[in-house]
Amino acid sequence: MAASSSERTNVAIIGMGTVGAGVAQLLIDHGDRTARHAGKTIWLSKAVVRDMKKPRGIDLPEGVLTDSIDDVLNDPSIDVVIQLMGGLSPARETMLRAMEAGKDIVTANKALLAEHGGELFTRARELGRSIAFEAAVAGGIPIIANVSQCLSANQILSLEGILNGTSNFIVSQMDEKGVGYEETVKVAQDLGYAEADPAMDVDGTDAAQKLAILSHLAFGATVDWRDIPRSGIDGLDPDDLSYAGQLGYRIKLLATARLVDGELELSVGPTLVRKGTPMAEVRDAFNAIRVVGDAVGPVFYHGLGAGQMPTASAVVADVIDMAVGRTPITFQTLEYFSKDRPARAVQRDASKLRGRYYLRFRVANHPGTLAAITGALAEHSISISSVIQHEDSSADSGVIDGSTVPLVIMTHEATEGAASGAVTAIESLDVVEGNVVRMPVRG
Amino acid sequence: MAASSSERTNVAIIGMGTVGAGVAQLLIDHGDRTARHAGKTIWLSKAVVRDMKKPRGIDLPEGVLTDSIDDVLNDPSIDVVIQLMGGLSPARETMLRAMEAGKDIVTANKALLAEHGGELFTRARELGRSIAFEAAVAGGIPIIANVSQCLSANQILSLEGILNGTSNFIVSQMDEKGVGYEETVKVAQDLGYAEADPAMDVDGTDAAQKLAILSHLAFGATVDWRDIPRSGIDGLDPDDLSYAGQLGYRIKLLATARLVDGELELSVGPTLVRKGTPMAEVRDAFNAIRVVGDAVGPVFYHGLGAGQMPTASAVVADVIDMAVGRTPITFQTLEYFSKDRPARAVQRDASKLRGRYYLRFRVANHPGTLAAITGALAEHSISISSVIQHEDSSADSGVIDGSTVPLVIMTHEATEGAASGAVTAIESLDVVEGNVVRMPVRG
Numbered sequence: 001m002a003a004s005s006s007e008r009t010n011v012a013i014i015g016m017g018t019v020g021a022g023v024a025q026l027l028i029d030h031g032d033r034t035a036r037h038a039g040k041t042i043w044l045s046k047a048v049v050r051d052m053k054k055p056r057g058i059d060l061p062e063g064v065l066t067d068s069i070d071d072v073l074n075d076p077s078i079d080v081v082i083q084l085m086g087g088l089s090p091a092r093e094t095m096l097r098a099m100e101a102g103k104d105i106v107t108a109n110k111a112l113l114a115e116h117g118g119e120l121f122t123r124a125r126e127l128g129r130s131i132a133f134e135a136a137v138a139g140g141i142p143i144i145a146n147v148s149q150c151l152s153a154n155q156i157l158s159l160e161g162i163l164n165g166t167s168n169f170i171v172s173q174m175d176e177k178g179v180g181y182e183e184t185v186k187v188a189q190d191l192g193y194a195e196a197d198p199a200m201d202v203d204g205t206d207a208a209q210k211l212a213i214l215s216h217l218a219f220g221a222t223v224d225w226r227d228i229p230r231s232g233i234d235g236l237d238p239d240d241l242s243y244a245g246q247l248g249y250r251i252k253l254l255a256t257a258r259l260v261d262g263e264l265e266l267s268v269g270p271t272l273v274r275k276g277t278p279m280a281e282v283r284d285a286f287n288a289i290r291v292v293g294d295a296v297g298p299v300f301y302h303g304l305g306a307g308q309m310p311t312a313s314a315v316v317a318d319v320i321d322m323a324v325g326r327t328p329i330t331f332q333t334l335e336y337f338s339k340d341r342p343a344r345a346v347q348r349d350a351s352k353l354r355g356r357y358y359l360r361f362r363v364a365n366h367p368g369t370l371a372a373i374t375g376a377l378a379e380h381s382i383s384i385s386s387v388i389q390h391e392d393s394s395a396d397s398g399v400i401d402g403s404t405v406p407l408v409i410m411t412h413e414a415t416e417g418a419a420s421g422a423v424t425a426i427e428s429l430d431v432v433e434g435n436v437v438r439m440p441v442r443g
Numbered sequence: 444m445a446a447s448s449s450e451r452t453n454v455a456i457i458g459m460g461t462v463g464a465g466v467a468q469l470l471i472d473h474g475d476r477t478a479r480h481a482g483k484t485i486w487l488s489k490a491v492v493r494d495m496k497k498p499r500g501i502d503l504p505e506g507v508l509t510d511s512i513d514d515v516l517n518d519p520s521i522d523v524v525i526q527l528m529g530g531l532s533p534a535r536e537t538m539l540r541a542m543e544a545g546k547d548i549v550t551a552n553k554a555l556l557a558e559h560g561g562e563l564f565t566r567a568r569e570l571g572r573s574i575a576f577e578a579a580v581a582g583g584i585p586i587i588a589n590v591s592q593c594l595s596a597n598q599i600l601s602l603e604g605i606l607n608g609t610s611n612f613i614v615s616q617m618d619e620k621g622v623g624y625e626e627t628v629k630v631a632q633d634l635g636y637a638e639a640d641p642a643m644d645v646d647g648t649d650a651a652q653k654l655a656i657l658s659h660l661a662f663g664a665t666v667d668w669r670d671i672p673r674s675g676i677d678g679l680d681p682d683d684l685s686y687a688g689q690l691g692y693r694i695k696l697l698a699t700a701r702l703v704d705g706e707l708e709l710s711v712g713p714t715l716v717r718k719g720t721p722m723a724e725v726r727d728a729f730n731a732i733r734v735v736g737d738a739v740g741p742v743f744y745h746g747l748g749a750g751q752m753p754t755a756s757a758v759v760a761d762v763i764d765m766a767v768g769r770t771p772i773t774f775q776t777l778e779y780f781s782k783d784r785p786a787r788a789v790q791r792d793a794s795k796l797r798g799r800y801y802l803r804f805r806v807a808n809h810p811g812t813l814a815a816i817t818g819a820l821a822e823h824s825i826s827i828s829s830v831i832q833h834e835d836s837s838a839d840s841g842v843i844d845g846s847t848v849p850l851v852i853m854t855h856e857a858t859e860g861a862a863s864g865a866v867t868a869i870e871s872l873d874v875v876e877g878n879v880v881r882m883p884v885r886g
Contacts, residue, residue, distance in 0.1 A: 030596075034595075034596070036776070037595040037596075037776055039775055039776050140739045140742060141742060145589075145593045146589070149588065149769070150577075150760055151585070151760065152477075152480040152764075153469055153476075153477070153480075153758075153760045153763065154756055155476065276724070278721055278724065281719070281721065295465075295755055295756035296583045296753050296757075297583060297747045297750075298745075298747075299583060299584060299746040300743075300744070300745040301743070301744060301745075302721060302742070302743040303739065303740065303741065303743065304739070304740045307740075309737075309739070309740070310738065310739050310740055313594070313736060313739035314596075315596075316595075316596030316738070317592070317593055317594065320595045320596065321592065321595075325772050326769050326772055329769055329772075330767075330769065332482055333482050333767060341479075
């Protein structure tokens with residue numbers, strides 16, 4: 001392998017944004033450390049940028065900065081390309097060209113892997129190259145290495161996590177400060193936790209892409225992230241955080257993969273998680289992942305999901321693994337879009353997912369309302385575990401018609417199909433106003 | 444390397460206790476899984492026991508079970524020896540003989556590594572053999588791989604953990620049930636969480652041995668576990684759990700390693716950990732480890748520290764890494780008793796350790812007592828953050844001489860030296876009865 005044959009491993013960074021600058025800083029300032037762990041020098045040969053004049057807060061040695069990718073592709077002494085360009089194109093074409101030029105790849109581009117992973121991994125295998133991508137999922141938590149190596153004696157039974165730090169920051173803030181969604185997004189943007197357009201973070205897309213990558217590795221499943229049922233935290237109502245709290249739960253944007261009867265249940269969405277469990281207590285922009293293996297039992301990981309240096313830490317660990325020769329070995333056994341292996345788990349039909357549900361209705365404040373709703377649930381064989389209905393403080397007591405009040409019901413276990421059917425039936429009742437809020441419940 | 448050269452990796456287990464039976468079960472029942480992750484078949488050739496007739500709850504294929512270690516040492520087709528004998532001797536001699544016979548080693552024997560690691564690792568390097576030992580520390584948490592590979596881009600700044608499941612079970616039970624130490628030990632023994640003689644678990648020895656191993660890896664330090672200041676939970680007073688709770692803390696048997704000014708602070712002992720932090724909420728026989736790296740920030744791991752299958756999971760992951768060829772690479776870069784590398788951190792003198800302290804006194808219930816004690820603290824430049832002194836319910840109110848009452852003080856940061864000096868001075872005061880209880884405080 002190019003990356004492990006020489007006395008020194010030469011690397012090039014493509015894309016010197018925040019993470020790129022962090023990676024360059026680790027490689028330049030801590031060359032002794034990386035050499036000690038790699039058993040050889042790791043040398044930053046080139047850093048490719050679009051605009052040579054843009055300040056980057058880091059002093060690169062003379063001759064490292066370039067605006068020509070060809071300076072990397074045409075240099076046979078460069079072993080590893082650290083691909084930190086965002087987006088799909090030209091990131092995809094650049095990665096293919098780099099592999100064709102004999103380079104191994106370290107990348108943090110999760111969207112690219114989620115979208116074109118099949119093509120890129122197949123091409124890498126054809127060319128005898130490796131792709132390392134620890135930084136693509138939960139930067140500060142080394143979950144890729146843990147699932148593909150450390151827990152390799154296990155059949156993973158389930159994997160669930162808070163995979164999007166932006167969403168978790170927003171939900172935690174709403175919960176702790178009792179403020180609304182729009183206002184909290186502005187705070188997150190001011191603090192740098194949310195992009196100007198946070199859509200992909202808050203609508204569940206980012207978490208679904210990460211979950212698809214983890215599901216390939218953990219379950220040998222071939223999943224298109226678009227096929228993962230998902231909802232986001234955009235528009236989350238603070239009332240639901242409050243009711244969840246009264247029931248002993250917190251709401252988290254949870255990504256879940258569970259093996260049930262040999263099929264894989266996948267979902268991303270706001271979920272009620274029981275207070276006092278480690279997952280419920282994950283705050284701010286942290287990520288967390290809970291993996292259950294058939295031998296090891298539950299293992300819980302908690303760390304920073306993003307940010308310059310946590311992501312750079314993952315990138316540089318990958319570079320060290322590449323230089324020392326571990327990655328080429330691991331890559332051969334990775335169950336990530338391998339054509340030689342049939343998928344070991346197929347995705348379970350969403351209607352068969354089972355779980356408990358939190359339901360919130362806006363209902364007419366008159367006799368028979370609760371009977372109508374609980375009747376509809378019973379017709380769909382759904383039994384009730386808790387109910388919250390407070391007196392309507394905005395209505396005069398004694399006046400019971402005309403006004404509406406919130407009604408919260410937590411169910412026992414039911415299928416997604418039954419829950420959907422019941423919700424549709426309930427939404428058509430005269431006593432119910434507007435749409436029903438529905439979220440799954442864990443723990 | 445013997446372990447990665449053939450189409451099939453043959454392994455032998457020495458010592459078929461609980462963990463050995465679990466390892467055999469994973470290798471025999473899940474050969475497809477291990478082959479998929481290793482890229483080759485892993486074959487259980489021999490299982491060495493002392494007593495061939497003892498039932499082990501597992502069906503081994505004909506010819507696997509033997510009571511002769513020579514059946515393993517003299518068989519050149521066996522690549523890896525899984526060393527699961529407990530104790531120091533003949534475990535040490537057996538490991539040396541196995542390496543001299545050309546075998547790589549996977550072991551769970553933490554005491555052996557803590558005691559003879561230097562000799563064993565040096566000999567392995569001389570012979571071109573590898574030793575893998577993920578199962579030796581916190582079985583269900585892959586902390587060895589995480590520190591030596593996944594976080595390799597970092598200088599580890601601190602590492603603290605609950606490394607002994609037996610102690611954590613006892614302390615959690617005492618805290619939750621409000622019962623005494625002796626009684627809880629009996630419960631732990633009945634449930635199989637504590638040995639008939641739990642001394643090594645509860646007196647801090649086991650945690651100190653694990654901390655010494657982790658400190659080698661994380662800090663490149665050469666530490667004799669006996670040099671780690673340590674105290675255990677044996678004799679912990681339920682009153683202290685209660686006072687800690689009132690102050691917003693839980694007591695945990697915490698093992699701590701922190702880099703301060705290039706020196707390594709090491710300690711094991713009951714420690715007050717702030718409620719609501721992940722470490723404080725670790726219950727039952729779970730282990731947890733919090734690592735802070737200079738790039739990645741804090742990473743928290745939580746999992747089962749012991750037990751048959753969690754430990755077997757770690758052993759088999761090591762066997763897979765050995766078979767696939769990753770371990771020989773990693774072993775070369777491990778900073779574990781390497782003569783070629785100077786120690787990168789030396790242990791800090793215990794008197795220079797800095798921290799906050801919890802102090803409990805039994806004091807005379809008369810005027811001037813608090814002034815005498817706070818005066819002694821002030822003389823040692825220790826300032827006070829909280830005080831608890833409740834009315835003495837056993838004494839008649841109004842009678843203030845003759846009786847004693849408990850007094851709890853939490854200090855601001857001070858050195859261990861100052862705290863020791865103050866405690867000695869306070870213990871000599873007339874108004875103080877018996878010894879002072881002192882524990883460090885975190886968070």
